[in-house]
Amino acid sequence: MANALYRWGSAAFGHPWRVIVAWLAVVLSVGVISTVVSAGTSNTFEVPGTESQSALEALERTFPEVAGATAQVVVSVPDSTMVSDGARRDIRALVRELRTVEGVVQVLSPYAEGGLISGDERTALVQVQFDVAAAQVSQSQKQALQQVASELTSEGYTTAVGGQAFISTGPGLSPTEALGVVVALLILLVTFRAIVPAVLPVITSVVGVGLATALTMGATGWIDVSSTTPLLGLMVGLAVGIDYALFLVWRYRELLGEGLAGQEAAARANATAGSAVVFAGVTVMTALLALAVPGIPFLRTMGVFAALAVATAVAAAVTLLPAFLGVFGGRLLPARTSPGCRPGQTLMTRLRRGRNASAHTRARQGRWVRAVIRWPAATIVVCVVGLGVLAYPAVDLRLALPDTGSAELGSSERTAYDLISAEFGPGYNAPLLVYADILSTTDPQRVMRDLGEEIAGVPGVAEVVLATPNERGDTGVVVLIPTSGGSTEATANLARDIRDRSTRWEERWGINSAVTGQTAVQIDASARLFDALIPFGLLVVSVCLALLTVVFRSVLIPLSAAAGYLLSVGAAFGAVVAVFEWGWFADVLGVERTGPVISFLPIILMGVLFGLAMDYHIFLVSRMKEDHARGAAAREAVISGFVGVAPVVAAAALIMASVFAAFVLGEDVTVKPIALGLAVGVVVDAFVVRMTLIPAVLALVGEQAWRLPARLDGLVPHVDVEGAAVEEAMELRSWPRPGTPPAVAAQGLTVLDEDREAMFDPVDLTVERGQWLLVEGTQGVGKTSLLLTLAGRMAAFEGRLKVSGHLLPHERVAVRHRVSLAEFALVNPLEEALSVDQHIAERLGSASLGLWVRRRRVDAVRDSLNDLVHDAASATGNDTFEALAGDCLVSQLTPLQRLSLGVALAGLSDPDVIVVDAIDVVRDPDDLDTFWRVLDLLTSPHDVATGSPTGRAAAAIVLSAQPGLLAPDHVRRCELVATRRPRTGRAADRTTTTRPTASPGPVSTTR
Template sequence: MANILYRIGGWAARWRKSTLGGGIIILLLLAVVALRMGPVFEGDMSIPGTESEKAANALQEKFPSGDAVDGGTIQLVFKAAQGKSLESAETKKVIQTSLNSILQDQNVASVADPYSSGAISANKEIGYATITYKLPAADVTEKSVEDVERQADKMRKAGIQVEKSGTVGSGGVPEIGGISEVIGIAMAFIILLVMFRSVLTAGLPIVIAIFGLGIGVLLILIGSNFIDMSAVTLTLAVMLGLAVGIDYGLFILSRHRQNMLAGMSIRESIANATGTAGSAVVFAGMTVIIALAGLSVTRIPFLSTMGLAAALTVFIAVLTAIVIVPAMLSLLGERILPKAAAGNERNKKLKKKPATESNAWGRFITKFPLPVAVAGILLLSVISLPALHLQIGLPNNGMKSEDTTERQAYDLLSEGFGPGFNGPLVVLATADGTNNSQSAIEQATAGLSKMEGVASAAPPILNAGGDAAIISVIPKSGPLDKETGKLVSTIRGESKEMESQYGVKLMVTGSTAVDIDISKKLNNALPTFGLLVVGLAFVLLLLVFRSLLVPLKAVLGYLLTMTATLGFVVFVVQDGHFANLFGITQSGPVLNFLPLLTAGILFGLAMDYEVFLVSRMREKFIHARDAKGAILFGIKSSGSVVTAAGLIMVCVFAGFIFMDDTMIKSMGLALAFGILFDAFVVRLAILPAIMSMLGRHSWYLPKWLDRILPNIDVEGAALEEKSHKITVDNRQAM
């Protein structure tokens, strides 16, 4: 692989203008196609085969909607002015006048006002109206939404508090290029500037990463027309594509600078950097891609789509790193070096004696390996403890920022109708094959209102055939409370008894039940995916490092990273500690697919750092057979690059913590601190310390296994030997 990448790097450097021009043409063509087609983010987060989905299918069968369109909705929630009632003549007139004006919109199918539907709280202070459109939520025009907002403003001027929620306007294309990305990019630039001491060099990995990200994002926007995907899919892809794009460009750029300072010609240096560091980039990128694509084994459609879309942006980042980066480096020539390293100063550096192959951190770890390892393990173990009471769920409007209208609407409904009103359960009672189905259904559902945890249960609504009924059940607890989950299980548990006694089957669906079932399914999928990831990590690292203990410690380190990451997320998001610091206004369950998603992403990124750091150690150990010297050399030669790469990823992911969307916020938090724990505690402290204690045993591999394993030259040892000869020849020529 190294030789192939060497030739690719040399070709890109030689045909730099054609390479860059071709990349720009591809970007422009994709932009034209994406603009013409437009994005379509309509995918939901349902999971086939769950109890709630079976109930929803049965509900559609028993209560067919014909050719009716599943129209988008806007819910307006009202609160009367202090000391007044919604039923006062003045207030009622204002609300009904505004709702009648909204009804004039030709796209509106119906408006259920609070007076005709009885949607007014017991104290007459809070009520709501539901506006249903003839079009799906994504197709409702901006003008229609503005009309609703205009009428809401009129009611507010009359002293009525009006808040808005619903499906319309809640699933659009996420903002790209907003403040979150800008903050992350700015911090990455500062880190690169400190590292390279050159504005041009510091900006190069960022510009190239944005270029590759642009191609990846455009492909996802085009693909959204053919594959169902949620809007958060694009945000995740942007997170990863930007972070790995900068890191991969950094790895090749850093090696190229080292080569040039060692005396290589520009074109030879680029080819060598692409063959050596590029090989590590390809391998590391493939581990991320495999981990993300591996989410498909969970057989959860929305999660599989998210993984594949993110894997696509990582794949583009790898291609950009091994093709576009060499072309840009060739175009810039010696300008990527600090001024002090150019010209005569560069020649002076070549004549100096080689620098020592260790640094202060490496010497500290090898001198005190046991205290370093114990301190690191204890630290991450303590951080992991909150994960023992992890509770997952799908965040709703109740976890949004308090200054959003959706959160205020949620709070008003809870205040007026109880916390369970925001998460009603839809119970479907079917009486197939019974003689008197209506009577059987009434008897079987009579006890629903008396169940523990039920605030109220509406009378059954029968279908046209009389063999099925819908009962709306309002829990006493909120949709994310554990008690609501217990209530769903209780109702489903009653189904067998009702079926044997009355011939009636009870099924539960609705958004709350769907979220509960999704969380359960995701929990069940985590062990399977975890075993796959751990097994894959061990095999890949066994092939790369040809050692039993190095892969074992890497896998154990990854598991420690995962538990610490989940523990920290639970500590902040679920338990509410330091929540205000991260802009989290309401504590609650952890995003239900976050553990699975984080497991896949952190696996790939952790292997990135493992490969870049330990491959240099192995290279030195093979040549010198000095275990301690190999650790010192690896930390000295790759430690600074891994540190910069880790800091860049932390900054990029941390930028997303302060977005308004709760899902994106929690993903940014988990990935930022996951990388922080893995790169700086596990890879740069615990694992080198353990390797130092193991000594030469770290590289033990049975001879029979060594014979059958293929030789994967990730760092391009053959190229390194060739480059060393070229460097020696250049120095002798001086």
Template sequence: MGALLYRVGRLSFRRRGLVLSLWLAVLVASGAAAAALSQESTAVGSAILPGTESQQALDLLKERFPEQPVDGASARVVFVAPEGGTLRDPGPGATLQKVIEALRAAPQVAHVVEPVEAGVLSEDRRVAYSEVTYRVSGDKVTDEARTALTEAADLGREGGLRVEVGGDALEPQPETGLLEIVGVAFAGLVLIVALGSLVAATLPLLTAFVGVGISLLTITAVGGVINLNRDAAVLALMLGLAVSIDYALFIVMRYRNELVAGRVPADAAGRATSTAGSAVVFAGLTVIIALGGLAVLGIPLLTEDGLAAAGAIAVVVLVALTLMPALLGFAGRRVQGHGGRFLGIFRGPGAGSGSTRTLGQRWAELVTRRPVAMVLIAVAALVVIAVPATDLRLGIPDDSTAAEHSTQRKAYDLIADNFGAGVNGPLIAVVDAAGAGGAQSVAEQARAVILDLPDVADVAPAAVNGRGDTALLQIVPDSGPASEATENLVADIRAQADQVEAKTGVNLYVTGQTAMNIDSSDRMGEALLPYLTIIVGLALVLLLLAFRSVLVPIKAAVGYLLTVAATFGAVVAIFQWGWLSGITGIEDTAPIYSLMPILLVGMSFGLAMDYQVFLVSRMREEYAHGAEPTDAIVGGFRYSARVVTAAAIIMISVFLGFFLSADLSLRLFGFTLAAAVLFDAFLVRMTLLPAAMALLGRRVWWLPRWLDRVLPNANIEGGQERPETTTPRLPTFGESVS
């Protein structure tokens, strides 16, 4: 691979105009496709989870109640009369009626409840809400229908009422433009300070713009052909932006080192692509496999998110290997600059050439002198941070987690304060009496049983279909849809359903958006351990191939598990327990978004392997060329620690840019990935890893002779780009290094 990448880098450097033109053409073509095919993305909560009880019940309702849009989107429009008045007064009442008429005339609307006639009024008659049901699901509500909904609300506000709107019909699309700018701006600042050259700092940003731009435009175009949930593009942006800058940075830094070593620019570009580029290929491949592996879980949301993000990583890897050498051809020696002094990592243009002791080298010397203490400190810190993870609860964001200033959150709070939190998330019990008869009587029996359960505010009388073989009951819990009490209520109803079925032979199911969210969270939780097992197994195999060592993969996998556990702990403490709310601004705690743990496992695996590859590959290169084990660790840190440190800070800054969002889901993902990078880069890869390697000494590179003969040589450290330059074979344990 090293020889091929050397030729790719050198050719891209020499044919830089052609390479740049081709990538710009791909960018323009992607933009044209996106403009021609783009459409609204699917809302997060609209995805179907096949095989769950709530989905089975929903399918049954579609069959038995064809006249009702049981899976249609809904909106709750809340009306508040002016202070001192009521909604029964002539003025406010007339305005309310105008809004109701506008809602009924809106596109895709199937049914609108008139709140005054239905008696849905607060005790003081100042607050009421109307349930608006649509003929289509949330992912198919058009922009025209959403606009009509907001215009109807504005009509009420113009008439003197306070009007707030919630529900999945008004599903917002996350605004990430400012967040991208903040993250990239800080990343650019880090690059300028670290590299000491405006030219060198600009190149990774240019490749990120091209790679991520092509990825997002392609996802938009694909979304015009098949429905994609909105998280797919956001996660591709979040991960692709950080990774693309880092991969480009690795190549730029190696190019600068090669220039310092005396190579001409074309050879330096080829050598940088061969060495750092080999690590980029391997690191990118691990990310792609990990994210693509989400498809094997059979959960549509995860499949979409994983494939979209994996595709973005594939693009940015190709851009880094071809466009970056081309841009280096335009920049030439101007990338050398004057050397940065960021955190003491760079000491002039010759940093890393052997003339000075870098901060990374001094840190490695400290760690390898006190390996036992460093291992204990790192492990203890990660375990303590991981403790809150034992209380992890999963859920799906709803209007209760929306930004405080949003109309969705205001509508939720008004309903909860005046009618009870459970009204925001009613449950539906479905009685399937096909072949048994008597759906009405069984439904009434079930209603009586459910009313006696804890946390039940009300159960509406049964509604029976025309054939009399199916009935449904609307259940209003006392607690909100995301509460643990509501989860327990669903479990209690299903336990009673088993008894009903045993006595009558009639099936009783629980569905509704709240039940579907609970089932979705359970399904995600069940998939977490199998996926984590797959990822750890994948790490062992890939690292065995990369480093031809048995112990290096084991240490990497253990460190990765510690990273995941610590990240879960930090997320629970901040988002679920509300710790540090004065600093983070997260005052309203909620269960953790059920997609997050699995996505964290996949994404953090890729990020962890990035740092593992870039640090250990340089150590292996030093060891392969005759350095003693401890000297190889220190030497590898001398060349790699500074770029990994800068790369980690860039990733953290990009991810924390999303923490500025008002959307809780974006804040959660941004914080989670930033925490994962922080723990893995600085505690695991730059502390625990070298300390453990120093303890093991030469044994860390042990590989059985039979396995040495069987495994292909991936040449992750490069060095085979020219026939006369070969990489020495690493000795098996017990051999000496000559």
């Protein structure tokens, strides 16, 4: 990945306007298409598999008159009239007009049975029933209701239209969201002390999030997308986009300050900082995509499109930003630079070193971290206790989905909600439906009447407004009004109480019942989301542990990171509850209504904060790890790493927190608690957990923090999250010599066993194209392991190794394409039950990616191989060799035939290097002499399939055998000697044992 980012960074810098125009074209095209196909967002919170959702779907089939969405028109009469007197004619006219609106199946007049008139007869409630669910009620239908009500308003009445049909809203963007970008820009100006580098991260993040928002809104033409989804994507995309671009610009300016040319600096910045950015972005995306774990469609959609916003932010940072760097070039050079980096420094050393910080600033940072680790145990106790206090309000966390009571204050639906609650009771905004399957009853009317009376006596029921069967008498419904609002715990308890009575009703009347309706769906969705918190939390913590174990190759560091993450999440939950449920600072933050928070807040908060916390942890601790790996004591590594990384991480955290905080001041009541939780979580995690608690923990445990048990060390893969491979490749670009590299070059090379111990003394190797190298060693010394390492199939080694111009282990994939294995036991053995022709066809098909191979191609390869082997046998006087028959099974071949076939198959892909293991299986001296001649002919520059010369340089050959094998003089030898000392960790400390037996020049042999 780092190499691809390096090439892209160089290309984008060299052709900036092409990249910029392409990005703008894509964003504008997607934006136009999105505008055309977008169907708008909605707030439908369906939870498949719940009792309420299943019952609602059944009602839609058997009793659609009561299954659709409801709307409510509240009418307040002028001071001089009463609802039951002079206003009667006008309200009845309103009812008649409402019945003419498209999609309306029923309108309940306040004067009919079950109608509602307030006690002072000044307010009437007209209830409207649609034939579709709330998500399907069109904007034109809502406007028609409002238009009919406004006609009454013009005559002196006060009207408000609301209800379930009006829950759906579009994304509530407001100018306050831009405040976070402004604050972020100010922080960037302070960080860079220049305008251009401060503006570039904002531009690229806005472009990236603009593309994600357009894609999200365009998707509403095909799928349901909640109104919170684009806002969440905008919030997260802006925050991470600015931060990621900040790291890239910082790295680019450092490289310019070191004297690199602009294009090379951009390429290296993209390869090193870009690799970390991609890794960080993938971490956040993984956490967001994990929102699919609870199995709730709207939450899964939210996670997917939020992850899309992060993906576009990453894409803009690593593709568009290098183009802008190409436009401005050297104008981004820092005004003051410090001396260059020490040799061998990788991304995190220089990316986060903060060189432009003043000496005073560095000293202040050093004083802070020294104070933190002076008494580490006390620091840990203070942090844990303090964060525990912040998290305490979370014990009162209550969840609910939004209703019209969450709408903007002053809107029609919010006014209707408040009037209904005040004049009739909060339960009239949250009716519950009891579905009853009465197909087996003989008297549906009586059963439904008795059921209604039974439900009316349940504590918490204010009124039963309807209890009736449908026309066919197979389904009944009871509409009840709770005494409490829909988002209260009392209403949730009422729903559970009614469900608990269903068994008794089944025994009494033989009916199956279920609680449903929009209010019940919201209650069930909240319960499902709450139940998913523990599995989701375990998943996130498990991913955290696995991820950091791979990155840091430690056990204690992942455990401390996971514990710190949980403390940050707890503090974020506590802040949300304190503000949105307890009412602390509610007026300051513009919180108009306290109560339960949005049901999906905990999962979203845990997912997003996980990704961000891991970013900060990696940026900080990896810098400490670098210094420790270079010999610094554990305590000093914590100090130097903190001082080097703190400025950039602090700036990134402040930027992210400011973006989130801006959404707290916005008008969308669904996003406000999420934004507050993320803002508090980021600040707590960056400044309290990562910059205070973690340094104290690392100082307390000392050297143990950087150790991984030997048993795990062999299982945990090596991951380059810093782009160190590119920097190492740049440093070793001219090694072992400038110009065309040898086929194989190794210095101080030794392979490690499963216990991470050296298998043999280090060796130095240089094998040119056309040369042959015979690796000798006793059984078990590691000959096969060395050959597999040279072929890019094993990564556990020490020393420098470059094969076909590619540095290992970082460029293993490229090496595997240029190195071909002849038959290796237990790795790629020839299948005993297949014939010679079948093996040739299989290898030809793999090389060409074809599903089948022409017969004549197989015959040509076999005939060419037989001709070469015949020539070799004739030249060596070996009359015992027999030609290979196409239908001959591998199990029937002699060792010489089998080895010759294996080398021929390896040469079909025209590799740079061919490795052949255990050639001493050929024991007969005459056959061995023939094999050397076969090898000479097979590796000459010719087309194996036709035998015609190609003019291409011959491939290098690396073979292995037991010591003492007879070989031609031009074959170079390398003897492996088993190490007799424990591994010291430095290959250069061991003796190099390389024993050539002839000149290292090109192979000279008669063709």
